[in-house]
Amino acid sequence: MRRQLTGYTYILIGTALIFIAAFLIKHNLEESAAAGSASDKMLEGVIEQMPGVVLENLSGDMPVVDVDGHSFVGTVEIPSLGLLLPVQSSWSQEDAKYAVCRYKGSMYDNDLIIAGHNYSEHFGNLNRLNSGDEVIVTDMNGMSVYYEVTNMETLGAYDVEEMEAGEWDLTLFTCTLGGANRVTVRCESTGKYSETGTAPDVIKAAEESKHIRR
Numbered sequence: 001m002r003r004q005l006t007g008y009t010y011i012l013i014g015t016a017l018i019f020i021a022a023f024l025i026k027h028n029l030e031e032s033a034a035a036g037s038a039s040d041k042m043l044e045g046v047i048e049q050m051p052g053v054v055l056e057n058l059s060g061d062m063p064v065v066d067v068d069g070h071s072f073v074g075t076v077e078i079p080s081l082g083l084l085l086p087v088q089s090s091w092s093q094e095d096a097k098y099a100v101c102r103y104k105g106s107m108y109d110n111d112l113i114i115a116g117h118n119y120s121e122h123f124g125n126l127n128r129l130n131s132g133d134e135v136i137v138t139d140m141n142g143m144s145v146y147y148e149v150t151n152m153e154t155l156g157a158y159d160v161e162e163m164e165a166g167e168w169d170l171t172l173f174t175c176t177l178g179g180a181n182r183v184t185v186r187c188e189s190t191g192k193y194s195e196t197g198t199a200p201d202v203i204k205a206a207e208e209s210k211h212i213r214r
Contacts, residue, residue: 038098039085039121042067046075046086046140047206055141056196058108063140064089073102075202076114076172077136081125084202084209087137091115096122103173107137107145110169110189118183123174126183127152135170135187142200147187155182 045067057063062073071089091101100116100123114137116123129149138144147170155162157179163171170187194201 039100042070042072042099043075043084043086043206043209046072047203049140050138050200050203051142052199054143054194054196054198054200056143057139057141058143058193060108062089062106062108065140070095070098072099072140074107074137074139076100077138077202077205078129078133079136080130080133081128084205085116085122087114104164107139107170111167112137112169113164113171113173116172116174118174118177123172123183126172126174126185129185135172135185136201136205137170138194138200138202142194142202143196144194144201146190146192148190149185150188151186153184153186155184156180157182 046065049065049067064071064073066072067086072086073089074087075084076087077084086099088095088099088101091103095101096115096117100114103113103115105111105113118124129152131149131151133149135147135149136144137147151168154176155173157175159182163173163182163184166186168186169189172185172187173182175182
């Protein structure tokens with residue numbers, strides 16, 4: 001009898017764990033979809049405020065625009081992942097629910113760090129990048145700077161000094177599932193920039209992007 005009760009207990013515990021896991025998966029999928037929708041909406045507002053031609057300004061502070069009460073410094077595009085995302089001017093856990101954020105640095109000083117949650121529509125697939133993959137950052141003057149992935153790292157969640165260490169032109173990072181570590185992508189500038197006076201490259205990218213909802 002005791003063995004039978006023990007068996008029933010294990011079955012009940014196993015069933016409960018399955019339901020909890022299913023609930024968490026459903027919650028994560030819904031949260032990711034909401035984050036993707038919010039980011040796409042804000043991307044439209046950022047693109048609408050891009051100038052008609054590229055303006056020359058690669059010094060000083062990165063210009064900032066407001067979209068729905070959030071401040072943005074431009075966009076980040078990762079063609080191999082099919083991503084074109086608006087970049088908020090500063091990082092906070094709350095703001096990151098809507099769009100990726102500048103964690104530190106500047107495109108102009110070649111030390112920009114961009115952070116994002118691991119939603120599939122944000123930075124959740126950074127671990128799929130490979131050396132040589134292209135990353136494009138565009139400021140609100142329409143100037144695009146082209147980078148390539150040169151190094152992939154996994155850092156601890158509290159390794160702030162290591163995150164900011166090195167002379168990388170661009171760093172992208174996100175937390176792993178559970179938040180124990182950070183997937184960290186290091187990039188170097190290829191030396192390619194948008195040509196001043198031409199239409200911003202990001203305008204064409206936005207026209208072709210799945211992230212602009214029509």
